[in-house]
Amino acid sequence: MPAMSDFEAYRAELEKAERKVAGEIQPGARAMVVAILVFVLLVSLILPHTGGARGVDVLMGDSKALSVGIALPSRLFTWFALVFGVGFSMLALTTRRWFLAWIALAGSALSSALGLLAVWSRQTAVHGHPGPGIGLLLGWLAVILLTFHWARVVWTRTAVQLAAEEQRRAAASERQSRTLLEDLDRREGKQPPAAT
Structure with missing residues (x-):
C-alpha cells in the first residue's frame, strides 16, 4: 500500500509539472524582437507626438499637450501603449506566463486600434493644430508589430x-x-x- 501512495504522489507531482509547462510560453528568438519593439515604444514617448508635445506630455496631459489640442484617442493610445505594450510585454517576457502574454496581446491589439484613432484625430484636427508627429507614428507601428509578435508567441504551442x-x-x-x-x-x- 505505501508503494502505491508513493506512486500517486509522484504522479501528482508530474501532473503539476506538466500543467506548469503548459502555462508557459517559449518565445525563442521572438523575445529579442519583442524587447526591441518595447524599447522603440519607449523611445516614441520622448519623440514629438504632435507639434511640440512629446508622448510624455500627452501621457501627463500638461499644458504643451493641451496647447496643440490633444484629443482623448491620443491620450488613451499613449496610456494603453505604456501599460500593455511596455508593462505587460515586459512582465510576459520575464515570467514567461501564458496568461500575461494573452493580456499583452489583447492590450496591444486594442492599443493598435486606439493608435489608428489617434492618428486619424490628428489628421482631421481643427485648422491651426499640427498633424501626427514622428513619435505617434513610430509608437503606432511598434504597437502593431508587438500585436503581431505576441499573437505568434501565444498561438505557437x-x-x-x-x-x-x-x-x-x-x-x-x-x-x-x-x-x-x-x-x-x-x-x-x-x-x-x-x-x-
Missing part, C-alpha cells in the same frame, strides 16, 4: 506542451470510463477482471 496536454486528456478519459469497482480494485493492487 511546443510539441512538449501538445504531448502533455494529449496525455492529460487520455488519462482523464480513462479515469472517467472506469467503474467504481475497477477503481477500488486498482487501489488495492488487484487486477481488474477481464472484459468479455
